[in-house]
Amino acid sequence: MAAGAALTPVVFAATDSDSGSQDKASGTTPEKFPVTRSDASTGAGAAAPAFAASYVGVRWAGERDGAALRLPDGDWQTLSGGCATVDDGGTALVAAGAATSYEVKAADGTTDVSSLAIDTTDGPRRAFQVPSEPTRVRGVRYLSRPAWGADESKRYKNGAVNSPEKYYALQTITVHHSDTPNGDADPAATVRAIYEYHAVTLDWGDIGYHFLIDEAGTVYEGRYSGDDNVPAFNPDGDLVTAFHTSGFNSGNLGIALLGTLTDQGPTDAAKASLVRLIKVISRFKGLDPQAKTTFTNPVNGVTKDVETVSGHRDWLQTDCPGQTMYDLLTEVRAAAAR
Missing domain, CATH: 2.60.120 (Jelly Rolls)
Structure with a gap:
């Protein structure tokens, strides 16, 4: 597929069998999560x-x-x-x-x-309508926003969406770590805490990443992208702008591994999910995970030479995604390209 080719819901949100059908749940089931x-x-x-x-x-x-x-x-x-x-x-x-x-x-x-x-753990419990069937991105199972207890009211401020969705062609993928404790017993609660921190403390209006991955390898849908059952993208195949790499967000997909990966690497399950997710997105958007590219900010024209799959520190002054994780990116790129 040519670079920049449209990523449609039929292609991207396919089932494990790659039949091309959309992975829409047949219904929803109420599930309770603590109110943040x-x-x-x-x-x-x-x-x-x-x-x-x-x-x-x-x-x-x-x-x-x-x-x-x-x-x-x-x-x-x-x-x-x-x-x-x-x-x-x-x-x-x-x-x-x-x-x-x-x-x-x-x-x-x-x-x-x-x-x-x-x-995010001890508040009164509130019911969310969670898809009854597993949601998948071309065979990669993920938890939709309702399935981790995302309170959509956090996206609003003074009665309006705080950061209205904007969409641009995908150019790059950036890997992060969340800089939260390792050995997390309740990763969904941590995702809700990051959501609250990003949306409210930092006033971004939503969680800053497109996807998050916990130590068990579970993938979480991040930034809200619409009601079309396609995480991160709109029906035309453009990426919703998130908030993970200041000044370089539009057209840049962010994946965060939960934990602190400075002195230790990700678990095997987390790394496997990261590779699969990068592989799926790269294949269906015509990206080469091992290539270098010149990122061009579609909003202001600012350019930066980076790896197509980069670490947060390649863009800005930060330790993220942790030294150990950063050192593994060459291996991740190669595995995603196979």
Whole structure:
């Protein structure tokens, strides 16, 4: 298939048998997930949310390492090096371990500090209409947004969609790690926390990645792309713009592996799912996973020479996707190209 060829729902959302039929569920089944609770604070100092927090998201203006956080009975953690990046400042999502309080400290010159305590495990439970049959992308099974408990109201602000969907031709794929704890016992809850952090704390209006993959190899649908049962793309085959690589998002598909992959690599299951997902997307969009390309931002014309399958750090100043994962990208590219 030629590069840039249209990726239709019939082709992309096919069944395991590759019959070409759409993988639409025959119906839905109600499934309950905890409602995500959040409690915002402004400025440095102590905060005491009204619930035990799973995570704390922090954002500030100034230097990237211009803030620190301390949990009860813990040491100060300098906040830097995470996956998410923002212009003119820094941000971090920190696992809080059911903390009922925390402190934020700002360095000299740091301003506009805000934090958000997030609970994705113990709130009242709410029913979501989850597809009754497995959803698949050309044989790669994934959890749709309802299947991990995505509250679609988080995409709205003041009664309107905060970040309306825009679509552009796919050019590149970027690999991330979430910089959250390894050995995650409840990865769906972590995905909900990242969603809350990205959509609310960072005011992006949605989760920043197109797909996420947990340590068991489960693939999660990320950024909302429409109601056509095709994750990440519209019916014309164009990619919905997400928020994973600031300044280079349009036409750039982001996949995040849950965990911190600095000193350890992904699990075999997670790496296998990453390879399969890259292979599927590359084949049906005519990309060569082992090629180099000149990315051209379709919004402002800015260009950058990158690998077609790159790491977050190839675009911006960040440790993401972790040194160990970054060192594996050559292997991932080769496997996806086979």
